[in-house]
Amino acid sequence: xxxxxxxxxKKSFGDNNVxxxxxxxxxxxxxxxxxxxxxxxxxxxxxxxxxxxIPDSGDIKYIDEYLCRTVDGVMQYAKKDKLxxxxxxxxxxFQNFNLFPHYTVMKNIIDAPVKVMKQDKKQAExxxxxxxxxMGIADKADAYPCxxxxxxxxxxxxxxxxxxxxxxxxFDEPTSALxxxxxxxxxxxxxxxxxxxxxxxxxxxxxxxxxDVADHIIFMDGGVIVEEGSPEEVIGNPKSERTKAxxxxxxx
Amino acid sequence: xxxxxxxxxxxxxVVFTQLLGGFELTIRLFFLTLxxxxxxxxxxAFCRMSKFTPLRWITKLYISIMRGTPLxxxxxxxxxxxxxxxxxxxxxxxxxxxxAFSINYAAYFAEIYRGGIESIxxxxxxxxxVLGYNKIxxxxxxxxxxxxxxxxxxxxxxxxxxxxxxxxxxxxxxxEMFSVAKRLSAKYLSLLPYAGSGLFYYVANYIVxxxxxxxxKKLNYYEK
Numbered sequence: 047x048x049x050x051x052x053x054x055x056k057k058s059f060g061d062n063n064v065x066x067x068x069x070x071x072x073x074x075x076x077x078x079x080x081x082x083x084x085x086x087x088x089x090x091x092x093x094x095x096x097x098x099x100i101p102d103s104g105d106i107k108y109i110d111e112y113l114c115r116t117v118d119g120v121m122q123y124a125k126k127d128k129l130x131x132x133x134x135x136x137x138x139x140f141q142n143f144n145l146f147p148h149y150t151v152m153k154n155i156i157d158a159p160v161k162v163m164k165q166d167k168k169q170a171e172x173x174x175x176x177x178x179x180x181m182g183i184a185d186k187a188d189a190y191p192c193x194x195x196x197x198x199x200x201x202x203x204x205x206x207x208x209x210x211x212x213x214x215x216x217f218d219e220p221t222s223a224l225x226x227x228x229x230x231x232x233x234x235x236x237x238x239x240x241x242x243x244x245x246x247x248x249x250x251x252x253x254x255x256x257x258d259v260a261d262h263i264i265f266m267d268g269g270v271i272v273e274e275g276s277p278e279e280v281i282g283n284p285k286s287e288r289t290k291a292x293x294x295x296x297x298x
Numbered sequence: 299x300x301x302x303x304x305x306x307x308x309x310x311x312v313v314f315t316q317l318l319g320g321f322e323l324t325i326r327l328f329f330l331t332l333x334x335x336x337x338x339x340x341x342x343a344f345c346r347m348s349k350f351t352p353l354r355w356i357t358k359l360y361i362s363i364m365r366g367t368p369l370x371x372x373x374x375x376x377x378x379x380x381x382x383x384x385x386x387x388x389x390x391x392x393x394x395x396x397x398a399f400s401i402n403y404a405a406y407f408a409e410i411y412r413g414g415i416e417s418i419x420x421x422x423x424x425x426x427x428v429l430g431y432n433k434i435x436x437x438x439x440x441x442x443x444x445x446x447x448x449x450x451x452x453x454x455x456x457x458x459x460x461x462x463x464x465x466x467x468x469x470x471x472x473x474e475m476f477s478v479a480k481r482l483s484a485k486y487l488s489l490l491p492y493a494g495s496g497l498f499y500y501v502a503n504y505i506v507x508x509x510x511x512x513x514x515k516k517l518n519y520y521e522k
Contacts, residue, residue, distance in 0.1 A: 144425035
C-alpha cells in the first residue's frame with residue numbers, strides 16, 4: 047500500500063529553483079534514503095512533505111488523502127480538520143533535535159500526546175517509558191535536554207516523534223550534528239526501527255548506512271531526482287555520470 | 299527688617315509617619331503600573347512584530363515617542379491634556395499617573411519581550427508544528443516559558459527603575475512619597491525627609507531584587 051505519493055512537486059526561493067519536478071512514492075514498510083550533494087533540495091523536499099514549507103505546485107498525498115494538491119494551477123491545502131488528521135500520519139526528526147529545553151525528557155515526549163492528542167496521561171507516560179527503554183535511555187526520563195549528549199538528545203527526539211504513533215517517519219540528516227561515535231547510536235536505533243517495519247524516509251550523508259538500511263535509494267541533484275532504485279543499483283552500479291561523480295567522493 | 303519665620307522643630311517620628319503615608323500611594327502606583335504594563339507590553343510586542351505593516355509602523359511610532367520623551371512630560375500630557383482639549387474632560391491625578399506610567403512602561407516591556415521572542419530558535423516553532431501544537435499552544439507551552447526566563451533580568455531592571463520613577467508623579471501633585479518629602483522639607487527647612495525617602499526607595503528595591511532573584515532561580519531549573 048502506498049503511504050506517501052508526491053507528484054510534480056515544485057518549489058523555488060526567489061530565482062532559486064530548489065525542487066524542479068519531484069515525483070516519488072513510498073510504500074508501507076519501505077525505508078527510503080534520499081542522498082545527494084548539499085543544496086540539491088533533499089531537505090526542502092522533506093520540509094514540503096511535513097508542511098514546514100509550502101510548495102509552489104504539485105500534489106502530496108498520504109494514504110488516500112491529499113495534504114495539498116494543485117487544481118487549475120492553484121495550490122490547495124486540506125481543510126483544517128482533515129489537515130490535522132493527515133499531519134498525524136507523519137513524524138519528523140530534525141538535524142538539530144529541537145527538543146524543548148524547559149521540559150524534562152519525559153515531558154518532551156508526553157506533552158504533545160497529552161495536550162494535543164488528549165491521550166490519558168498515565169497511558170502516555172507508559173508509552174514514553176517503553177520508547178525510552180527501547181532507545182536505551184530509560185534512566186534519563188527526568189533529565190533536562192541540556193544534560194544529555196547529542197546522541198541521547200537525538201534518541202529522545204526520535205522517541206518524541208514515535209510517541210504520536212506516526213505511519214511514516216521522516217529524518218532530516220539525523221546524524222549531521224553528531225560526531226562519528228554518537229552517529230553509531232542513532233543509526234543503530236534507525237536500523238532497529240527498520241527491522242520492525244517502520245516506514246521511513248531518511249535524508250542522509252551516510253552512504254554505507256543508506257546502502258545497509260534502505261530498500262530504496264533516491265539520488266537528488268539540482269532539484270531533480272537523477273537516479274533511483276535499490277541500493278545495489280544506485281550505489282552499487284550507478285548509471286548516471288552525476289551519481290558516479292558524487293559517489294566516487296565517498297569511496298575516495 | 300523682615301521677621302524671621304518661625305520654624306517648628308522637626309521630629310523624625312513625624313517624618314517617618316508622613317513618609318509612610320506617601321509610600322502607600324507610591325506602592326499603589328507601582329503595583330497598578332506593573333499589573334497593566336506587563337500584559338500590555340506583550341500586546342504591544344505582538345503589534346510591533348505584526349505582519350500587517352500599518353500596525354507595525356504605528357506601534358513603532360508609539361514606542362519611539364514613549365522612549366524618546368521624558369516620562370515627566372508624558373505625565374503632564376495625560377493629566378492636563380484632556381481638560382486642555384475638551385472642556386470638562388478632567389481626569390483625576392491617580393488614574394492619570396497610572397495611565398501615563400502604564401503606557402510608558404508597556405513600551406519598554408514590549409521591546410524586552412520582542413527581543414526575548416525573537417531569540418527563540420525557529421526550530422522550536424517547527425518542532426511544535428510537526429507535533430501538532432496549534433499556534434496558541436505553541437506560544438503558551440513552548441515559547442512563552444523560554445521567553446520569560448530569558449527576559450527576567452531585563453524586566454528586573456525596569457521594575458527597579460519603576461520604583462524610583464514613581465517620584466515623577468509629584469509633577470502632577472499626586473501625593474506619593476516624594477511629594478510628601480518635598481512638602482516636609484519645605485515646611486521644616488530640613489533635608490531629613492529627603493534622606494528618609496531615599497531609605498524607603500532603597501529598602502523597597504532591596505525587596506524587589508530579592509523577589510526577582512527568587513523568580514529567576516525558579517525559572518532557572520534548566521540550563522541553556
